[in-house]
Amino acid sequence: MKYLSEYRDKELARKIIKMIHTISRKEMRIMEVCGTHTVSICRNGIREVLPSHIMLISGPGCPVCVTATEDIDKAIKLSHEPDVIVTTFGDLLRVPGSASTLQEERAGGADIRIVYSTFDAIEIAANHPEKRVVFLGIGFETTAPTIAAAILEVRKKDIKNFFVLSSHKLVPPAMAALLSSGDLNIDGFMCPGHVSCVIGASAYLPVAETYHTPCVVAGFEPVDILMTIYMLVKQLEANEARVEIQYKRCVTFDGNRNALAVMDRVFEPCDVPWRGLGVIPGSGLKLRTEYEDYAAEGVFDLSVPEAREHPGCRCGDVLKGVILPLECPLFAKVCNPTHPVGPCMVSSEGSCAAYFRYHTYNDIKSKRP
Amino acid sequence: MEVKEIKTENNSALVSAGGTEREVRLDLVDEMPEIGDYVLVHAGYALHRIDEQTARETLELLEEIFGNEIS
Numbered sequence: 001m002k003y004l005s006e007y008r009d010k011e012l013a014r015k016i017i018k019m020i021h022t023i024s025r026k027e028m029r030i031m032e033v034c035g036t037h038t039v040s041i042c043r044n045g046i047r048e049v050l051p052s053h054i055m056l057i058s059g060p061g062c063p064v065c066v067t068a069t070e071d072i073d074k075a076i077k078l079s080h081e082p083d084v085i086v087t088t089f090g091d092l093l094r095v096p097g098s099a100s101t102l103q104e105e106r107a108g109g110a111d112i113r114i115v116y117s118t119f120d121a122i123e124i125a126a127n128h129p130e131k132r133v134v135f136l137g138i139g140f141e142t143t144a145p146t147i148a149a150a151i152l153e154v155r156k157k158d159i160k161n162f163f164v165l166s167s168h169k170l171v172p173p174a175m176a177a178l179l180s181s182g183d184l185n186i187d188g189f190m191c192p193g194h195v196s197c198v199i200g201a202s203a204y205l206p207v208a209e210t211y212h213t214p215c216v217v218a219g220f221e222p223v224d225i226l227m228t229i230y231m232l233v234k235q236l237e238a239n240e241a242r243v244e245i246q247y248k249r250c251v252t253f254d255g256n257r258n259a260l261a262v263m264d265r266v267f268e269p270c271d272v273p274w275r276g277l278g279v280i281p282g283s284g285l286k287l288r289t290e291y292e293d294y295a296a297e298g299v300f301d302l303s304v305p306e307a308r309e310h311p312g313c314r315c316g317d318v319l320k321g322v323i324l325p326l327e328c329p330l331f332a333k334v335c336n337p338t339h340p341v342g343p344c345m346v347s348s349e350g351s352c353a354a355y356f357r358y359h360t361y362n363d364i365k366s367k368r369p
Numbered sequence: 370m371e372v373k374e375i376k377t378e379n380n381s382a383l384v385s386a387g388g389t390e391r392e393v394r395l396d397l398v399d400e401m402p403e404i405g406d407y408v409l410v411h412a413g414y415a416l417h418r419i420d421e422q423t424a425r426e427t428l429e430l431l432e433e434i435f436g437n438e439i440s
Contacts, residue, residue: 120413139412142411146410146413149394149414154418197416198416246427248424248427249427255399256417258397259399262396264399
């Protein structure tokens with residue numbers, strides 16, 4: 001495949017690692033915001049080859065993981081409606097709500113269908129005019145435009161039985177919230193590749209400037225990640241806080257204006273709850289008034305009792321980077337990918353699932369400053 | 370994914386990766402791709418046409434910094 005093998009080149013990786021060791025002096029904590037980066041870091045053993053004073057911490061960048069329990073409870077309530085077909089991306093099915101999961105509801109007879117794209121959900125709506133089809137809109141700025149495009153298509157085709165339960169979230173406000181909370185010291189951000197493909201690297205300027213924290217947008221192959229760490233180390237050693245793009249083959253400074261315009265036409269920012277982070281102002285997306293006919297909130301009663309979470313689950317702290325997955329008392333004891341207690345163990349992009357799959361306890365313990 | 374065919378009537382393209390082909394929508398793409406171009410695809414939508422020249426430049430930059438021969 002094109003532009004992949006070059007970024008997996010062992011010799012080049014070795015040279016970058018050597019260079020990082022040569023130039024790195026300060027202790028630093030770098031947060032990889034995106035779940036796909038967490039997986040790549042774990043899979044490629046990148047933590048193990050860095051100087052011991054460089055700590056990589058995982059952030060809130062797995063869309064399924066940051067979905068509030070309350071939102072899962074709402075989706076489960078929707079699935080109980082007799083004329084409703086719930087459509088969603090696969091990862092969400094096993095995420096525990098207060099009392100059940102969508103998977104358990106499906107086993108119990110609820111009509112819940114996994115789709116690859118919003119257009120599959122529209123097709124289901126068109127083929128079942130007697131049913132109401134609800135799409136669970138989970139994801140960041142990469143996914144939100146696809147939902148927006150679907151809503152424009154539904155309006156164009158005059159389909160009346162398609163609705164969206166929007167739990168979309170925006171990445172830069174969460175990064176700012178993490179920095180302003182003061183819970184942990186983050187020296188630099190490895191910014192998500194695909195989110196940045198849409199929003200552009202310029203979206204991180206406020207974070208870099210307000211909090212004097214360097215941001216580098218990274219690709220997903222081992223050389224991409226090492227190169228990003230090298231760029232961050234270089235900035236931090238020089239006490240700089242700039243926004244840079246390592247992942248230039250997919251990301252520009254201004255982003256995808258077409259996708260941003262579609263998203264902006266349909267959605268407006270709102271305050272939403274994040275698992276572990278609480279409500280972050282302006283970090284969510286709701287349908288604009290002219291498209292609110294498609295909002296599930298307006299059509300269904302989505303009131304649910306206050307959400308309950310497993311008392312021992314530390315997913316919230318894992319998502320903030322306050323603890324490593326291995327420090328959760330449930331990790332690998334009662335919580336594992338087959339029987340996940342919290343969402344970070346469910347999703348393949350969740351930090352806990354990645355650590356479970358690729359790390360031993362001693363690997364990580366030795367890396368904690 | 371590599372673009373194999375453009376279907377103007379559906380605003381979509383047939384793309385392939387690793388021997389698998391599928392149709393993706395072009396509603397959100399930043400720059401209209403041509404056959405043979407590579408695109409970044411997310412949830413059934415092409416989002417970005419990968420610019421060969423930029424991809425090449427990144428590799429050249431790596432070569433410059435780390436002195437590696439990259440083919």
